[in-house]
Amino acid sequence: MKPFLVLMIEDSAVDAVVIRGMLSKVQATRFNVESVKTLADGISRLDRGGVDVVLLDLTLPDSQGLESFQRVVKAAPHVPVVVLTGTDDLTMAATAVEEGAQAYLVKGKIDARKLIRTVRYAIQHVEAEHAEWDSPMFRLAQQQFMKAAQIMNLDDNVRERLLFPQRTLVVTLPFRRDEYSEVENVFGYRVQHLLTAGPTKGGIRYHEDVSLGEVSALAMWMSWKCALMHLPFGGAKGGVRIDPTGVSRHELQRLTRRYTSEIIGMIGPDKDIPAPDMGTNEQVMAWIMDTYSQQVGYAVPTVVTGKPVVLGGSLGRREATGRGLVYLVEEAAGHIGLDLKHATAVVQGFGNVGSNAARFLEELGTRIVAVSDVSTGVYNPRGLSVTALAEYVDQNGTLIGYPDGEAVSNQEMLELPCDILVPAALQNQITGDNVERIQCKLLAEGANGPTTLEADEVLHERGVFVLPDILGNAGGVTVSYFEWVQGTQNYMWSLEEINSRLHRILTDAFQRTMRRAQRDQIDVRTAALIEGIQRVAEAKLVRGLFP
Numbered sequence: 001m002k003p004f005l006v007l008m009i010e011d012s013a014v015d016a017v018v019i020r021g022m023l024s025k026v027q028a029t030r031f032n033v034e035s036v037k038t039l040a041d042g043i044s045r046l047d048r049g050g051v052d053v054v055l056l057d058l059t060l061p062d063s064q065g066l067e068s069f070q071r072v073v074k075a076a077p078h079v080p081v082v083v084l085t086g087t088d089d090l091t092m093a094a095t096a097v098e099e100g101a102q103a104y105l106v107k108g109k110i111d112a113r114k115l116i117r118t119v120r121y122a123i124q125h126v127e128a129e130h131a132e133w134d135s136p137m138f139r140l141a142q143q144q145f146m147k148a149a150q151i152m153n154l155d156d157n158v159r160e161r162l163l164f165p166q167r168t169l170v171v172t173l174p175f176r177r178d179e180y181s182e183v184e185n186v187f188g189y190r191v192q193h194l195l196t197a198g199p200t201k202g203g204i205r206y207h208e209d210v211s212l213g214e215v216s217a218l219a220m221w222m223s224w225k226c227a228l229m230h231l232p233f234g235g236a237k238g239g240v241r242i243d244p245t246g247v248s249r250h251e252l253q254r255l256t257r258r259y260t261s262e263i264i265g266m267i268g269p270d271k272d273i274p275a276p277d278m279g280t281n282e283q284v285m286a287w288i289m290d291t292y293s294q295q296v297g298y299a300v301p302t303v304v305t306g307k308p309v310v311l312g313g314s315l316g317r318r319e320a321t322g323r324g325l326v327y328l329v330e331e332a333a334g335h336i337g338l339d340l341k342h343a344t345a346v347v348q349g350f351g352n353v354g355s356n357a358a359r360f361l362e363e364l365g366t367r368i369v370a371v372s373d374v375s376t377g378v379y380n381p382r383g384l385s386v387t388a389l390a391e392y393v394d395q396n397g398t399l400i401g402y403p404d405g406e407a408v409s410n411q412e413m414l415e416l417p418c419d420i421l422v423p424a425a426l427q428n429q430i431t432g433d434n435v436e437r438i439q440c441k442l443l444a445e446g447a448n449g450p451t452t453l454e455a456d457e458v459l460h461e462r463g464v465f466v467l468p469d470i471l472g473n474a475g476g477v478t479v480s481y482f483e484w485v486q487g488t489q490n491y492m493w494s495l496e497e498i499n500s501r502l503h504r505i506l507t508d509a510f511q512r513t514m515r516r517a518q519r520d521q522i523d524v525r526t527a528a529l530i531e532g533i534q535r536v537a538e539a540k541l542v543r544g545l546f547p
């Protein structure tokens with residue numbers, strides 16, 4: 001095997017000799033080490049190429065602190081960096097990890113085993129990300145996880161294991177267009193992140209941007225979400241890379257049935273239970289259930305959740321994510337002293353989550369001043385009627401031309417003055433580019449991954465209350481869990497029972513999260529992540545390792 005080239009940028013001759021000595025001890029993998037003492041020399045070496053990993057001291061004669069890391073990343077964006085730090089610079093090193101460094105090592109506390117393992121993992125991770133999982137969303141999910149893992153001092157072995165999903169399936173599947181001779185080939189995915197605590201659970205997304213990285217990020221978030229809610233599931237997600245607005249109902253059915261039969265070995269009521277996500281709905285779940293049932297020879301409603309009530313779907317599932325989000329908005333509003341009767345809200349996305357969130361906020365007296373869908377936004381500072389909007393979308397398919405408001409773009413609407421901003425469409429909406437112009441007091445994340453790490457920090461500094469996705473939109477999977485329980489027991493709960501159980505689970509998770517945030521002086525997202533990750537880590541450690 002070709003040796004790995006390690007570039008060490010370290011001005012202390014003693015440390016450089018010690019580290020070089022440790023790297024030479026390894027038998028199985030060979031490391032060639034080149035060392036330089038200044039950042040300028042390091043960068044000119046990187047420019048020549050061929051470096052597999054950088055060991056970087058952040059404090060150098062010609063560059064100090066995070067700037068050193070940022071300059072290395074700029075020079076060689078795809079080369080993994082392991083930061084070398086002293087005990088007095090731990091915070092800076094942890095920040096470098098949040099910004100994308102693979103790990104940090106504390107000088108004086110490194111032994112050969114740890115060093116070699118860290119360097120090897122760093123190279124493997126970057127190769128895996130670039131070859132297989134590369135996507136901004138997966139990077140975001142990993143960075144959030146690494147930040148939380150660092151703060152909670154997560155067991156190193158568990159951290160390595162949880163950084164990537166446990167099982168992934170990539171399929172290419174053909175389906176027939178309505179024009180009989182036209183056969184379309186599309187990519188489909190099913191990813192199971194964690195199989196430790198029970199069957200896996202997660203939605204199926206139909207969208208033209210779906211990729212292995214995106215689905216893997218969503219599966220990872222599902223793991224933390226289920227653990228945060230104390231549900232007995234691991235995280236999963238699936239998807240097909242297709243624009244669902246460009247297919248007819250017949251095409252959608254054929255596509256869904258073929259996708260189901262491609263992933264059929266992976267799903268099942270005790271194995272992995274899909275649910276709706278963006279671009280899929282109750283009807284799609286019914287087709288998945290039917291296809292699966294045809295294969296096994298009897299009806300298996302519990303193979304999916306979010307199905308029509310007549311097939312064993314749960315009362316309250318359709319609106320559960322929006323309803324749950326608003327239960328949590330009430331808790332958060334109490335926390336920051338916001339009177340919802342006199343508050344205003346902007347809702348991005350008018351699908352399942354967004355339209356229901358808008359409806360329940362309106363019921364509490366909050367004025368909905370803007371909503372949007374993929375086609376346009378509609379703004380009316382005097383307030384929009386959610387019922388009228390829903391009727392208009394039912395009739396016209398989109399919000400374009402809605403008469404009672406002015407048209408705004410999706411980007412403009414995020415920056416409108418309001419008390420509550422609800423992103424309920426896509427990921428990556430509140431970023432370093434627009435965060436300074438976001439005006440809300442409460443950011444209630446209905447969508448998964450709508451806020452980047454960079455934007456998160458700015459919101460935290462500005463005192464904006466962020467209700468993070470894994471908490472904010474957990475109402476959906478919680479009522480999916482109720483649906484699964486009702487299905488496995490052949491029992492139906494009333495809507496009141498469902499809503500009150502939902503309320504109890506969500507508010508309990510909210511309070512646990514807030515206690516942790518206050519106790520550890522951390523932001524609410526990191527607190528929610530740690531609540532979830534800690535439970536997963538405990539479950540992993542108590543199960544032990546096979547074999």
Ligand code: NAD
Nearest residue numbers: 277278279321349350351352353373374425447448473476
């Ligand atoms: P949906 O398909 O019902 O609705 C999506 C909405 O977003 C539609 O109004 C669509 O027009 C709009 N949209 C799509 N692309 C857009 C763009 N580029 N700009 C603005 N709007 C755009 O999907 P959904 O189920 O409501 O899911 C929305 C988000 O909520 C997703 O991030 C999903 O992962 C998350 N989520 C959904 C559930 C659930 O139960 N459905 C649960 C948890 C999280």
